[in-house]
Amino acid sequence: MKHLSHQLLLMAGAMSMFTVACKPGKVNNALSGDAAQRVYVAPGKYDELYMFASGGFSGQVAAYGIPSGRLLKVIPVFSQNPENGYGYSEETKPMLNTSHGFVPWDDSHHPELSKTNGEDDGRWLFINGNNTPRIARISLSTFKTEEIIELPNVGGNHASPFCTENTEYVVGNTRFSVPLDDEPDVPIDSYKKTFKGAVSFIKVDKNSGNMNLAFQLIVPGFNYDLAHAGKGPSHDWVFFSSYNTEQAYSLLEVNASQRDKDFIMAVNWKKAEELIAQGKGKKIPAKYAHNKWNDKTHSATSTIETGTVTLDIKDFPGLVYYMPCPKSPHGADVDPTGEYIAASGKLAAVIPVFSFKKMLDAIDKKQYDGNIDGTPVLKYEAVLAGEVQKPGLGPLHTEFDDQGYAYTSMFVSSEIVKWKVSTREIIDRIPTYYSIGHLSIPGGDSKKPYGKYVVALNKITKDRYLPTGPELAQSAQLIDITGNKMKLLLDFPTIGEPHYAQIIPADKIVKQQVKFYKLEENHHPYATKAEKDARVVRKGNRVDVYMTAIRSHLAPDNIEGIKIGDEVYVHVTNLEQDWDVPHGFAIKGSNNAELLVMPGETVTLKWTPDRIGITPFYCTDFCSALHQEMSGYFRVSAAGSSVPLVFRLGENPVKEQ
Amino acid sequence: MKTTTTQSSRIFIAISAILLSGAYFLPLWRILLEAPQYPEGLELKIWLTGLSGNIAQINGLNHYIGMKFIVEADFWEFKLMPYIYGVIVLLGFITAYFNSTKLLWIWVICLVLFAIVGLTDFYLWEYAYGHNLDPRAAIKVPGMTYQPPLFGYKQLLNFLAGSFPDIGGILAGTGGVIAVAVLFYKHRGRTKQTKQ
Missing domain, CATH: 2.130.10.10 (YVTN repeat-like/Quinoprotein amine dehydrogenase)
Structure with a gap:
């Protein structure tokens, strides 16, 4: 009995070896030895x-x-x-x-x-x-x-x-x-x-x-x-x-x-x-x-x-x-x-x-x-x-x-x-x-x-x-x-x-790479080429925000007088003139994506405010050590409210005269 | 103008004046800034008549530490320097023309004075920019000032600042050295020979 089981085991072993041997070999994957x-x-x-x-x-x-x-x-x-x-x-x-x-x-x-x-x-x-x-x-x-x-x-x-x-x-x-x-x-x-x-x-x-x-x-x-x-x-x-x-x-x-x-x-x-x-x-x-x-x-x-x-x-x-x-x-x-x-x-x-x-x-x-x-x-x-x-x-x-x-x-x-x-x-x-x-x-x-x-x-x-x-x-x-x-x-x-x-x-x-766009060649109709020109303009229910971005602030960063029913166009101009300094822009609750604005470029985000209150906006591209500070607020008031349209930016101690 | 010297000293003085006049077309000095984020470096070039290079970028970075904006119009030197320097270069050519030891002495003294006054002025500007920082600046490091070196390298926070003569400055310096060498080797030698 013991002898027979040994024989069977041997046979099974031989069979399994035979099947393995009979399976056609997979094609060599030909990985190069010095591939790394x-x-x-x-x-x-x-x-x-x-x-x-x-x-x-x-x-x-x-x-x-x-x-x-x-x-x-x-x-x-x-x-x-x-x-x-x-x-x-x-x-x-x-x-x-x-x-x-x-x-x-x-x-x-x-x-x-x-x-x-x-x-x-x-x-x-x-x-x-x-x-x-x-x-x-x-x-x-x-x-x-x-x-x-x-x-x-x-x-x-x-x-x-x-x-x-x-x-x-x-x-x-x-x-x-x-x-x-x-x-x-x-x-x-x-x-x-x-x-x-x-x-x-x-x-x-x-x-x-x-x-x-x-x-x-x-x-x-x-x-x-x-x-x-x-x-x-x-x-x-x-x-x-x-x-x-x-x-x-x-x-x-x-x-x-x-x-x-x-x-x-x-x-x-x-x-x-x-x-x-x-x-x-x-x-x-x-x-x-x-x-x-x-x-x-x-x-x-x-x-x-x-x-x-x-x-x-x-x-x-x-x-x-x-x-x-x-x-x-x-x-x-x-x-x-x-x-x-x-x-x-x-x-x-x-x-x-x-x-x-x-x-x-x-x-x-x-x-x-x-x-x-x-x-x-x-x-x-x-x-x-x-x-x-x-x-x-x-x-x-x-x-x-x-x-x-x-x-x-x-x-x-x-x-x-x-x-x-x-x-x-x-x-x-x-x-x-x-x-x-x-x-x-x-x-x-x-x-x-x-x-x-x-x-x-x-x-x-x-x-x-x-x-x-x-x-x-x-x-x-x-x-x-x-x-x-x-x-x-x-x-x-x-x-x-x-x-x-x-x-x-x-x-x-x-050899032909463009590194940034020259501000003086920016002919966008809503470009803002200097921070002092940043402003907000209302025409009926259309509000155009002429905004600038430079490390590390958006200008203006306090905007009041937006009303429900307005269509707000935020035109962000990136004032940087250096390689790899994009700024981003996003508004809370906006039914839209964010913007990435390359240096010297102007990009517009359309936003239709849907509720009364304070709406933050901020730079989404980690631009600098004070990127987290690069933010601001919109104040949205009721339709027909008498809140005047105002915009401001805190005084910057160091700037061009 | 009794003492005349050899033709070769006249040539050397003329070469020196030509080298000095190169500063009209080439930058005198350069300040380099390197940081991890600026592997290609930022550069400020100082010319006889003004500034060039990455001024906007440097100003953009300097505002964090409250440094005053660098604006070309703030420097009276760029209005005056071309004339003073022009007189000096002209004096060089006159010296070469007359080839006189006395004139050469005057010229070399002018050159040395110009170099001393120029470098001192440069140092004072660096001091002013590096120390007069706005107290409301975003980045304030206790005890830190940001005066770039007069010559060589210095680490300023994340930036390695370097200060070196540029091509115009090197040519002018070489011109100056040649002028001094002519004075000491040719003219002094010539005087000795005359005495003998």
């Missing part, structure tokens, strides 16, 4: 690169230092930001105006650095608002959103805002085709007839950066996903990926995944520009907001535009060609030479790489494979340079390094695959944690990639960090690509969804 050293940026030292990552559903952009992964700043773009008053102050509210009125949120997807000669120039960052179609331009000398333009005739501005080689244009295209704005009320099942795509070309002024909706191309009602402009030889073209060429309008999950091939749409923007210049465009009514920030008045204005110029591609042969691409392509990525276009069919088993030269040839020789509403579809084999075989599952996006390699993200198999552009041969693969979407290499979509790192932008983190309940952070992973084998260096959580990021050497940004 590679990402350590000593206290007080600067990072080598800036990474600008979209916040996805946060609607903002975040700036991180690379290689440390340190969060440097969240730049408010499409969403209100109570932290600094963006979208709450009177000056910034117009930035979030749209043809639908004030929209306090959006879904920001693709940051795009402005380019000169196909290289990132560090002047501006563009980003799309996906939900209420918009494109924003951020100044990289102030890290402020300077302009937002809405796009008409579009539903879901996803294939955006990729820019041409010299930022002549940034583009936008619809992810959810819709009927054009001037014929809106149609049955949904008339999709094939009435739903259209509208490719927006936004002209960018090369000095001011000001954007203008130059024209829109009317294209078939597909879903347009992403785009990239050509460079070098392909300078005149932009390539858009499209899916749902089935034109399904219900249960897209299934119905938009039926065809073996969808399309890469090649658009000759130079030709479109010529046609527009020749007056071939058709002006149609449209309604969209155009919001501009002015650094001198420290205020935004919003204008509602009323028309757009369109070109229906049906009427202009030679403007657009389709290249068949396997199964619902996502990215359309042009390599640094401008010759190869890698398109990743997210449900496909291969990554097709198209040749621009072959595309021109096929157009010349009319190697067509049918047409879509008269627009030629080029033969797949005729335009193909080659395919990357068995890259992995769910290829999405490709970026390029400076050594002739491409890196493609694999959503389903959760990895990055490195392959050689010239031979399409797979060199290496590395797991990501988990479900990578976009990936980013410094300058990876430009003519001159900086290389060195690839950042994986992941949707799922699950067990990667200390748990924080059901809602978890998404993440970025820094991977070294200097050697043949990719090596994981760092894994850090991000704000919102780090949908896509662009990375640029820090020196291109650092």
